[in-house]
Amino acid sequence: MTSLLLMSDNTNWLRELRKNLPNISIQHYPDLTKPEEIEFALVWNPKIGVLADLPNLKVIFSIGAGVDHILKDSSIPKKIPIIRMSDPFQHKMVAEYTLLTVLYVHRNIDVILRNNINKIWTEQTAKYTPNYTVGVLGLGNIGKSISEKMHSVGFSVLGWSRSKKDLNGVETFSGSEELKNMIPRCDYLICALPLTKETKGIINQTFLRIMKKDATLINIGRGEHIQEQDLLNFIDKVPLKRVFLDVFPKEPLEKSHPFWTHPKIFVTPHMAGEILPESAVFSVKKGIEKFQTGNSLENIYDRGKGY
Numbered sequence: 097m098t099s100l101l102l103m104s105d106n107t108n109w110l111r112e113l114r115k116n117l118p119n120i121s122i123q124h125y126p127d128l129t130k131p132e133e134i135e136f137a138l139v140w141n142p143k144i145g146v147l148a149d150l151p152n153l154k155v156i157f158s159i160g161a162g163v164d165h166i167l168k169d170s171s172i173p174k175k176i177p178i179i180r181m182s183d184p185f186q187h188k189m190v191a192e193y194t195l196l197t198v199l200y201v202h203r204n205i206d207v208i209l210r211n212n213i214n215k216i217w218t219e220q221t222a223k224y225t226p227n228y229t230v231g232v233l234g235l236g237n238i239g240k241s242i243s244e245k246m247h248s249v250g251f252s253v254l255g256w257s258r259s260k261k262d263l264n265g266v267e268t269f270s271g272s273e274e275l276k277n278m279i280p281r282c283d284y285l286i287c288a289l290p291l292t293k294e295t296k297g298i299i300n301q302t303f304l305r306i307m308k309k310d311a312t313l314i315n316i317g318r319g320e321h322i323q324e325q326d327l328l329n330f331i332d333k334v335p336l337k338r339v340f341l342d343v344f345p346k347e348p349l350e351k352s353h354p355f356w357t358h359p360k361i362f363v364t365p366h367m368a369g370e371i372l373p374e375s376a377v378f379s380v381k382k383g384i385e386k387f388q389t390g391n392s393l394e395n396i397y398d399r400g401k402g403y
């Protein structure tokens with residue numbers, strides 16, 4: 097019988113896999129009863145060497161949009177495809193998180209919170225949303241979902257990706273020259289890029305210097321997209337209005353980190369989008385069915401591109 101190896105402490109995965117993949121036996125690490133039957137692996141932070149030892153492993157599914165936790169095991173044969181998790185519920189969650197942060201600033205919630213403490217009733221001047229621009233860096237699974245959400249609320253939306261895109265309601269840009277034209281137009285800039293050699297440290301002083309005055313920066317990509325010292329140096333000089341950071345090079349963020357106490361920085365604990373087995377199991381199921389019927393797999397990690 098075909099088996100799937102689950103390497104995750106989240107036992108909800110076990111429940112959902114058993115319920116939704118009745119024809120596949122699930123072996124939950126470390127209880128490998130028949131390693132030779134394992135064709136599929138669904139993993140988070142796999143123990144080094146375990147996957148390479150499975151003689152019939154065909155496909156590895158990542159419990160996460162990123163695959164860095166798998167790549168740190170260099171013993172895994174490169175011919176085995178690694179599938180990045182692409183779960184519509186997670187995409188929706190991330191889009192909702194970014195909408196929350198954008199509306200927090202757009203509807204002056206900072207001011208309202210302060211006024212509440214002091215029991216002050218001050219009418220707020222309404223803003224005409226279409227006159228405000230949201231820029232999205234990265235137009236993949238997550239970036240597309242964010243762009244659609246922002247467009248549906250009425251913002252003008254700009255989006256940047258590696259290859260040129262044609263997306264309803266989004267003015268699209270590609271390449272570094274076009275990025276330079278896009279950044280100064282954005283009132284809200286959201287980073288939804290994968291971490292690669294090209295995107296590491298992309299939000300540096302050159303980037304920050306051309307941001308619009310009073311713009312808001314939101315990073316849900318990876319912590320390493322931001323040059324932290326440049327951000328701290330330029331946050332007041334640019335000047336940025338607010339910065340929401342959900343991801344950090346080292347998580348949890350250390351208590352001594354200056355981001356915690358900077359008045360313009362809002363730290364959230366990598367919560368923008370979760371992978372929930374109740375929903376994500378269907379992406380795994382679809383991937384297995386595609387593989388078993390000889391169809392090409394989607395969301396394969398491309399070692400050349402780095403995402």
Ligand code: NDP
Pocket residue numbers: 161162186190233234235236237238239256257258259260271288289290291292294295316317318342343366367368369370403
């Ligand atoms: P995808 O691989 O689906 O999309 C990546 C996008 O980035 C693509 O549009 C790609 O362009 C673009 N891109 C990549 N490299 C470049 C470059 N050098 N220049 C311009 N554009 C580039 O990724 P996802 O949408 O799944 O994930 C995006 C990020 O969100 C990841 O970092 C992921 O870890 C993070 N994430 C964070 C979560 C959280 O809770 N904070 C939750 C889920 C994801 P092209 O389309 O041309 O290939």
